[in-house]
Amino acid sequence: MISLVDVSKTYEGKHAEKVLAVKSINLDVQEREFITIVGPSGCGKSTLLNMIVGLLPITSGKILFNDELVVGPRKDVGMVFQRPLLLPWRNILQNVLLPIEILGRSNSDYQEEALKLLELVGLSGFENKSPWELSGGMQQRASICRALIHDPTLIIMDEPFGALDAMTRDEMGIELLRIWQERQKTVLFVTHSIREAVLLADKVIVLTARPCLIQEIVKIDLPRPRTSDTEFTTEYDTYVKEIRKMIYECGGKAS
């Protein structure tokens, strides 16, 4: 569904110096795959995501999305960030419907779908609440609904649980897997937690920062559906150790 061929990104710094953020990466993403991208901060995770969805021009190489060359933003993408970024002057339902309004479609056609999504993430009955009346975890669930409302083929999530407390975070991971299984989306999920990356993924892309710029893809063959019990298996531990080693040998320090 998505393929990256020798994709690189060099930023032009303020003083004409060049920052190599992503070095010739090759990647193939299948439809409905769950891909996690793990690595220390500054290694180019967000840069990679923004290039794939067409928000950021690439320096060299090419990106294909459903056999089309990516040249600009694609509408069939949903986005979730570290902060929920809900608009405080809109209630939860109106926040979920924001993409529909931007796309110029009719809110009333999507009202039912929005309520269904809110039910899917366990927010039934909160549709008329204001964002500030919800906890951080609940707000993040609402923002997942906002990412899904226009039925995109790809969801990108940039450290979506990074601002949540550890317990909520584990719970959200498992819940995300349930939503993913039900909605059949392709997911690109950035995290700096190796454990989270392994628990969720079909494939983990391991990135490290300069100078060594490792880019490895680790296939995770753990049975699905995965639960919190998955974390107690030896296979799981083996993957975590393998990835941690890759990062540590490079001097990085992902958690």
Place this chain on the structure above:
Amino acid sequence: MNQKPTNSSGRESLFSKIVNLPKGTIQNRLLPAITFIILIILWELVTKVADLPVWLLPAPSDIVKSLVGRNDMFMHTWVTFYETILGFLLAILIGVPLAVLVNSSPLISNTIYPLILITQSIPKVAFAPILLIWVGYGIVPKIIIAFLVAFFPVVIDTATGLNSPSPELINLARQLNASKIQIYTKIRFPSALPHFFSGLKVAITLSVIGAVIGEFVGSDVGLGYIVIMATSQFKTPLSFAAMLLLALMGIVLFFVIALIEKLSIPWYGRGE
């Protein structure tokens, strides 16, 4: 769930509610009022006991007395009031589009900002007589001065507000091919409201000062004229009375803006 914390007395004073001050207990609301009253009484006592001449420092009672029978003060207050309001509205009318321009591109911003800064750095008192030569006597120069002092905070604060949404949120809209207009109407303008209103609160008090500066330079009507006229005739109590009315006008206008703010952005200050 994050709920707004309530203080021990469970109520906010209208003042702290409107001005977004932290809520306090009864004591720290009462204290300023008592201090104020004591100061007034002290002022009255000192002037009477020391038997100061009223043209040097009038007692509060002399100030009040100077207003008795002067029905023309309503008219003077009214004139200064509408000069202030017109200057202030002009500041919004011109300041907000300017803020959008500043926000829309770094190139425009780099061109406009120095110009705005120059207009702001020129002393208005020095500029007022020149304005008089250009546009003549009448209310126009007063409105222009009020506008000139008021538009700066409007532009700066609105531009800051327009720039406040997270870049990620703007990316989310861009990903869906949002038009510039959509990004402004759905995200930037509403996000800018809290900053916009803080700018307005500063601007309205400055507008009053601007109108008075305009009246100082050349006028035969308005509270600024009264101050100049009364002082030159040693009618110090009347001069104080006019200042008091100006202060009151500033305070009332400030509270009106704060009230509109409260009503139009009830979501403000509630976290994300």
